[in-house]
Amino acid sequence: EVQLLESGGGLVQPGGSLRLSCVASGFRFTSYVMNWVRQAPGKGLEWVSTIDNSGATTYYADSVEGRFTISRDNSKNTVYLQMNSLRAEDTAVYHCAKYYDFGRSPFDPWGQGTLVTVSS
């Protein structure tokens, strides 16, 4: 069974940093592109970042470009999201998600998410 388990969320002050982790199991991690998607409380889904299977190519939403860094450790089946200069508007549940297929594709499955709250 494919599983994605996020951790690392919590309460952080504006301007602070946090690193999220997503541990994957049940599939060949090195073969798949991985993603982060967030959902602010009561709001819709917002794509945050994508990393290719080797870690060489990354993509970011404009809203996080320059502040967030996605990375992966294929030896640990883990994808990370380093979040710096956090703002109140970054408050959200952060989900990691796997590409469904090998090419550019939708996301399946998704992890349950980890809540990040940015507040003083």
Next chain:
Amino acid sequence: AIQLTQSPSSLSASVGDRVTITCRASQGISSSLAWYQQKPGKAPKLLIYDASSLQSGVPSRFSGSGSATDFTLTISSLQSEDFATYYCQQFKSFPFTFGPGTKVDIK
């Protein structure tokens, strides 16, 4: 960035009803569109990919159609477990974008 709009934003329906949700892209995305279902407190679940392909394990009452800029998700006979919020997503180009969602609740 490619913008996605959904209509309606919400709807009330009864068990057994046929439900149709529309997603429109601001530019052509071929068939690079997916539909997700999300229930409160849960992660989104992939229902439809490539505009019309049913994800494994998803009931056949769900179907998708469309291409280029106009897409629809249809639930042929709404069941109690289908009350949820539905999102479309384009994966044609970065930044990936989602529609604002359509909430389906009980009439």
